[in-house]
Every structure is written in structure tokens, then in C-alpha cells.
Amino acid sequence: MEHITLLIGIVIVTALVFDFTNGFHDTANAMATTISTGALRPKAAVAMSAGLNLVGAFLSVEVAKTISGGIIDESAGIRPEVIFAGLVGAIVWNLLTWLAGLPSSSSHALFGGLIGATLVSVGTGGVHGEAVVMKVLIPAVAAPFVAGLAAMAATRLTYRLARGRDEADTAKGYRAGQIASAALVSLAHGTNDAQKTMGVITLALITGGVIAPHSDPPLWVIASAGLAIALGTYLGGWRIIRTMGKGITDIQPPQGFAAQTGAAATILASSHLGFALSTTQVCSGSVMGSGLGRKGGVVRWSTAGRMVAAWGLTLPAAGLVSAGAAFLADQGTWGVAAVAVLALAVCGAIWAASRRKPVDHTNVNEGPAAEPAGVVTTALQAVAPPPAGPLAAADTEPGAVVADPVPAAAQPAPAAP
Amino acid sequence: MHIDWAALGQVFGVSLAVTVGIVGLFTVGIVGTSRKPAADGEAAATTAPGAGARAGALAAFALCAAAVAYGIYLIVAT
Numbered sequence: 001m002e003h004i005t006l007l008i009g010i011v012i013v014t015a016l017v018f019d020f021t022n023g024f025h026d027t028a029n030a031m032a033t034t035i036s037t038g039a040l041r042p043k044a045a046v047a048m049s050a051g052l053n054l055v056g057a058f059l060s061v062e063v064a065k066t067i068s069g070g071i072i073d074e075s076a077g078i079r080p081e082v083i084f085a086g087l088v089g090a091i092v093w094n095l096l097t098w099l100a101g102l103p104s105s106s107s108h109a110l111f112g113g114l115i116g117a118t119l120v121s122v123g124t125g126g127v128h129g130e131a132v133v134m135k136v137l138i139p140a141v142a143a144p145f146v147a148g149l150a151a152m153a154a155t156r157l158t159y160r161l162a163r164g165r166d167e168a169d170t171a172k173g174y175r176a177g178q179i180a181s182a183a184l185v186s187l188a189h190g191t192n193d194a195q196k197t198m199g200v201i202t203l204a205l206i207t208g209g210v211i212a213p214h215s216d217p218p219l220w221v222i223a224s225a226g227l228a229i230a231l232g233t234y235l236g237g238w239r240i241i242r243t244m245g246k247g248i249t250d251i252q253p254p255q256g257f258a259a260q261t262g263a264a265a266t267i268l269a270s271s272h273l274g275f276a277l278s279t280t281q282v283c284s285g286s287v288m289g290s291g292l293g294r295k296g297g298v299v300r301w302s303t304a305g306r307m308v309a310a311w312g313l314t315l316p317a318a319g320l321v322s323a324g325a326a327f328l329a330d331q332g333t334w335g336v337a338a339v340a341v342l343a344l345a346v347c348g349a350i351w352a353a354s355r356r357k358p359v360d361h362t363n364v365n366e367g368p369a370a371e372p373a374g375v376v377t378t379a380l381q382a383v384a385p386p387p388a389g390p391l392a393a394a395d396t397e398p399g400a401v402v403a404d405p406v407p408a409a410a411q412p413a414p415a416a417p
Numbered sequence: 418m419h420i421d422w423a424a425l426g427q428v429f430g431v432s433l434a435v436t437v438g439i440v441g442l443f444t445v446g447i448v449g450t451s452r453k454p455a456a457d458g459e460a461a462a463t464t465a466p467g468a469g470a471r472a473g474a475l476a477a478f479a480l481c482a483a484a485v486a487y488g489i490y491l492i493v494a495t
Contacts, residue, residue: 059493134420142425150433154440161444165451173447177481184488191492258440265439266432268491273431275424 008208010340011080012201014087016228019197021094022106023053023232026193028240029103029263029283030185033290035364036245037256039175039182042236042361048179049186050234056190057198057226071111071131072118078126080204081329081336082117087200088343089113089322093314095350101239101247101359102310105280109318110196111136116319117326136278140311143266143277144285151262151286155293158254167252174253181260188267189279190229197225238359244284246365247303249291259283259290281311439484442477449474 004012031045040048072078090106090113097104111132118126162170201224202217211218217225245251251259263286270277284307291299325343328335449470 056492138420138425142429146429146432149429150436153433154436157437158440158444161441162448162451165448169451170447173443173450177443180481180485184485184492187489188492254444257443258436261440261443262432262436264488265435266428268488269431269435270428272491273424273428275421275428277428 004210005208007080008204011084011204014084015197015200016224018087018091019225019228020232021091022193023229024235024237025094025098025106026189027233027236028244029279030182032241032244033251033256033259033287034178034182035241036251037253039178042364046234046236050230052183052186053190053233054226054230056187057194059191071128071135072114073126080207082121082326083204085117085326085329086113086322088325088339089116089318092321092346093318095347097310098237098239099350099354101243102307103240103244103280103284104310104314105278108314112315112318113322116322120323120326121330139277140281143281147262147266147282148285148289150266151259151289152293154258154262155255155290158258171253174257178257178260181264184264194225194229198222238364242359242364244287248287249297249299255290255294259286262286439481443481446474446477
């Protein structure tokens, strides 16, 4: 067993950073609606999700044999530099979308990064184009429709069945059910996404000759990947949680339950039937579907549109960053160092920008600040006016109820380091 | 390029059926255990669910719990 070289060490650290951003980014999938319906307090929700992510990392018996599921030809000369460049692109894109508060797929960012880096370093032969379409594009396009329609039908049904019941009385039951569904999503996320990082680290160790090919990830790899994703989940991507829990539509407990159950059922059914759909798209789609399923519910299409645009950009944008990083890293040791320094600088800049308008567990349930009603939203409201009453008021003025804390929170933190 | 429409359709059908089934079942449980507002005139009074409704609700919740257990089994087994 050889020593772990500096380069392999850098790749491992970068992979763990990606794992962290992955957890950070995808907390919203499991917990956004749980937080916005009040089923769990924000801190309790992320703590539960983090715990289940950690458990999930240890649960799976199927070891991540390939990091990319056949998208990259991993035998075509993937070196640690390529993996490193791919990870850098994925991390940068994850942080950028987090800054914008948009839920985008961390897996797509990783795939995009690896594809971009492989194209530059190895050439077009290293990427299986058909696998990109089959494993990334189709699942991403199909996911919001499948989950959205399921959640919409379920929302309709549950409102119809529970008609005439006291909302305050039923809300408790819905919230309890939602927690169970959210727990399943968290557990599935831990097994799937922590595995990806384990696969990346294991591949780096194999390419560096530290462990034998086709060997299982060592225990310290499993443990560190699980811890990194759990830590990221616990710190919570509050910006994305706010978008998914409040920004797309206003979620009532029955909708939250229907959306979360639809997401859990779709994720488990699709992966079990061998046609895995993208988790992020499934969860966003089910939230939109539950918004459409309630009478008078309004989906803010401007927010949804920005989200879909981010989905479309994820693969090429992460790929572009990684292609540049791979080009630099191929120049030798100084290139790798330059990529590392640049990546740190970009991450620092994004973090500094995020401090100007911090979103954390204290203000996560406030409506999107000064979100202008988009053209489509206005048009839809004109066509199908929501029934008058408190629901309509809540729909049109999401920030009105909590108007007071907004100015205080919106001020830039004066003593931000 | 070969798109496996059959698999996609299967995923769609199963997801829809399971989601609607579980949510419907759970709602039956909620309806069975929640108080029903009394008939007109007694807005303040509510009636507690009867024993039959309660038993049906518990059965519905038990089926939902079984579905969750099966979900955990799927996660662990794959």
C-alpha cells in the first residue's frame, strides 16, 4: 500500500467538500415543506434529516462501483486531476445556485463537472453520449411531471375526503404523516448521494494506486462521506428551503403531506423499478403539483421558471467550469494549485455575497422578499381567480404577515467577517 | 437512441397509484379520528368519532405504517 500523495489528498478533501455542499443543497428536498407547514421546527427538521443521512450512508449494501453510472468511461484514463476538476465545477455551481436560492440537482452538477473535465482531458471518447440522455436528461424531464401529477391527484383527493373537517383538528395528523414521508426521503438521499462521494474517493484511491481496483470503500471513506453530507444537511441550505417551502407556492399541511408522500413514493418506486428519477426534480415537481391541486392554490411561475432554467443550466455550467479547471490542472502541479486557489476564492466570494442577505433558521419561513408577481402568475390569476378569503390574501401577499422582521433581516450584517 | 417508454410508464403508474393510495388511506385515518362538526345550529359542539370509525382509522394508519416499513426495506435492500 502506497502513501496517499498530496494530489490524492486534495481530491479526497474536495470530494468531501462537494459532499458537504450536496447535503447543504438537498436538505430542501426532504425538509422544505416540512418546515413551511410547521410539522417540525427548522432546527429539528435539519437535525433529523442530517441524522437520517448519516444512517443512510451506512445502510446500503450495494457499493458505489462507478461514480457516474456509465456516463464517463472510467477506464479511458481518468486521472485524479480530472476528478478534481470535475468536483470543483460541481461545487462552484452548487454554491452559485444556493446563493440564488434555486434547488438544482447536485448529481447533475457532479455529472456535468465530470463530463466537462473528461472532454478536455480525455476527449469525446471518454463520454458516453447516449448514457447522458438516458440517465440524466430523460429522468430530469420526466420527474417533475410524474411527481407533480401524483402529488396533484393526491392533494385533490385528500381535500375532497377531508371536506368539512376542522382544519386545525386534521393538521396535526397531516403533519405527523409528513414527517414520516420526509424521513423516507432523507434516508433515501443519504444512501444515494453519500454513495456518490464514496465512489469518487474510492476511484481516486484506485487511480492513485492506494487500494486495489474493484475494492470496496474503506470504512473511513464511508464514515467521512456520511459525516460530510450530514454536516452539510444540518447547516441547511436555508435559501433553497425558503424557495421550495414558500417561494413556489404556499403550502398547507394537507398539501405538504401530499407533496412529501408523492416525492417519497416516486423516488422509491422509480429507483426500485430501475428507472431512477432525479430527486431534486421529483421534490420540486411534487411541491408544484400540490400547489395546483388545492382549490385557490397558486404556483408562482416566475420562481418555477427560474428554477427550471437553473436545471437546464446545471449540466453545461458545471461542465464549463470543470473544463476550465481541467485545462489548468493539466498544466501540472502549479495548475492544480491555481485551480485550488481560484476555487477557494470563488467559494469565499459567494459566501461573502450570501452574508449581505443572510437566510437562516430564524427567517426561513418568511415569504420571498418583494417577489414580483410574474406575467404568467398574473395571467393565471386573471383566468382563474382564487376564492376570496384569507387564503387568497395569503397567496397574494406572502410577506405581509411577517412584514416586521424583514427590514431587520434584510440589512447587511455590519460586522460580517 | 432507445427510450424505454414501458419502464417510464410503469414508474409513472406505480408512483401515481402509490401516492394516491397512501394519501387516500391516511386521509381516511385522519377523517376517522378527527371530530366531526355537528349539524347546523350547534356550531360550537362537535361529536367524537364512533368506535367503528376509530377502528377503520387505526387500520388505515396501520397500513400506512406498513407502507413506510416497506419503503425502508426498499432503501436498505437496494
